[in-house]
Amino acid sequence: MFATFLPKSKKEVETVNLAFYHRRKDCRRPSLSGTTIIVWSSVLLPPSRIAASSSSSLVRQFLVFICSIVLLSQSVGRSVTIVFVWSSQILPTHHRLLSCVRRLASVSVTILPPSSQTAQKKNPSPFQFPSFEFREQKLNQEKNLRLRRVKQIVLFLIQSLDRLVLCLGCFWIRYKKIKNVAAEDYGDLDLESGEKKGFFPMVLVQIPMCNEREVYQQSIGAVCNLDWPKSKLLIQVLDDSDDPITQSLISDEVKKWQQEGANIVYRHRVIREGYKAGNLKSAISCSYVKDYEFVTIFDADFQPTADFLKRTVPHFKDNDELGLVQTRWSFVNKDENLLTRLQNINLAFHFEVEQQVNGIFLNFFGFNGIAGVWRIKALEDAGGWLERTTVENMDIAVRAHLHG
Incomplete structure (x- = not known):
């Protein structure tokens, strides 16, 4: 030197x-x-x-x-x-x-x-x-920065490879025309005519919400209009709102649909423990739920179509090993602007490619938290809802898959 x-x-x-x-x-x-x-x-x-x-x-x-x-x-x-x-x-x-x-x-x-x-x-x-200490610290920072960049590049390459494999799997599914077919097709069956031949188990629908003043009417109205026998359907509105005005509005909406013949109940928790997972766990433990075989969950901003249950529940017929049927969903305002269109493309890739390929080739995919039908026994065997995490949907899906 x-x-x-x-x-x-x-x-x-x-x-x-x-x-x-x-x-x-x-x-x-x-x-x-x-x-x-x-x-x-x-x-x-x-x-x-x-x-x-x-x-x-x-x-x-x-x-x-x-x-x-x-x-x-x-x-x-x-x-x-x-x-x-x-x-x-x-x-x-x-x-x-x-x-x-x-x-x-x-x-x-x-x-x-x-x-x-x-x-x-x-x-x-x-x-x-x-000083030498300062230069050594600066060199360590530069070294760590280069290391982080290398890790980011490696993770990007791994993710790109994963997306490529998923796309190839999707093309293979289209080429082989692999498709999940329900055991029974209701077609244009009119439930109001009294003809109720088919698979109509007891279904529980849960709508967890918290201070959802803007969208609660649309979601409750869409669920109450589901095309399913009234005696086989129970709707739970799980309100965790801390605003008294919002609580009153939601309660009045439930009473309105009760007067129209819908089998719907309003439930409010005083102690809000566990957030959404705690809300679902508390509601499904009610004594009157033991007679129901399946449960489906919709957030307060979801509007399911009337034939939702007729297109999902038949997949469980004669298939006791099936614990979950996850459906695709989209945005109501997907064509509003460029940002909503890009978000819809990302969501469509998740359902059309990622979920479909993982479900067919790996026999596992993550539960999206809503718009899915669970077999209640599968939920109980997996340990039920746990408040240990805010991503309760993936937590229950992993535990159910590991349970078999």
């Missing part, structure tokens, strides 16, 4: 500085005649190591370095100015060292002690260099 800064000719004798001085772009080169050697104690000779042993080999090496520069500079006929910048207070060992340097001919020695923080702000010295 030292050899690279030794002057080799008259042209190079003008100024000899350390690499740290050149890295400071805001520092001006000192206009000193002859050769200027800037010695930074924390780099070349730490004061703690000098104080430990004044006659150590390190001190001798340092003196040899100074003398070699001085003798080489004198050989080309130029004077030498040595500037010492100490990173701590001047120790007695430093004085002994400087006294040795002063004995050299044609050498002027200048000592720049460290100034206070206030003085550094008012009169910044051109000889304030970063």
Whole structure:
């Protein structure tokens, strides 16, 4: 390191500085005649190591370095100015060292002690260099940044490969014309005519909501219009609202549909523990739910079509190993602007490609939390709803899959 800064000719004798001085772009080169050697104690000779042993080999090496520069500079006929910048207070060992340097001919020695923080702000010295610790910390930060970038690239490649495999799987499904077919097709069966031949088990519909004043009417109205025998359907409006006005509005809406013949109940929790998972767990534990075989969940902003149950429940017929039927859903305002169209494309890829391929080839896909029909026994065997996480949909899906 030292050899690279030794002057080799008259042209190079003008100024000899350390690499740290050149890295400071805001520092001006000192206009000193002859050769200027800037010695930074924390780099070349730490004061703690000098104080430990004044006659150590390190001190001798340092003196040899100074003398070699001085003798080489004198050989080309130029004077030498040595500037010492100490990173701590001047120790007695430093004085002994400087006294040795002063004995050299044609050498002027200048000592720049460290100034206070206030003085550094008012009169910044051109000889304030970063310490080794600072440079090492900066290098570690750059190394960590490069490592993070490499990880991001690797994760991007893995995700891209995953998307490619999913797309190939989707093309294979289309090529082989693989399709899940329900065990029974109700077609245009009119339930109001009294003809109820077919598979009509007891279905529980839950609508969890919390302060949903803007959308509660649409969701409750859509669920109450489901095309399913009234005696086989129970609707639970699970209201966790903390606004008394919203509670009153939702309760009045439920009473209105009760008067129209819908089998619907309003349930409000005083202690809101567990958020949505706690709300569903509390509702499904009611005594009157034990007679129901299936449960489907809709958020307050969902509007299912009237034939939702007629297109989903028949898949469970003669298939006791089936625990969940997940349906696709879309946005009501998907064509409103560019952002909604892009969101709809992303959602369509999730259902059309990701969910379909995983369901057919891996026999597993994540429950989306809504618009799915669960077999209540499968929920109970998997441990039911747990309040340990806010992604209760994926939690129950993983546990149900691991349970078999």
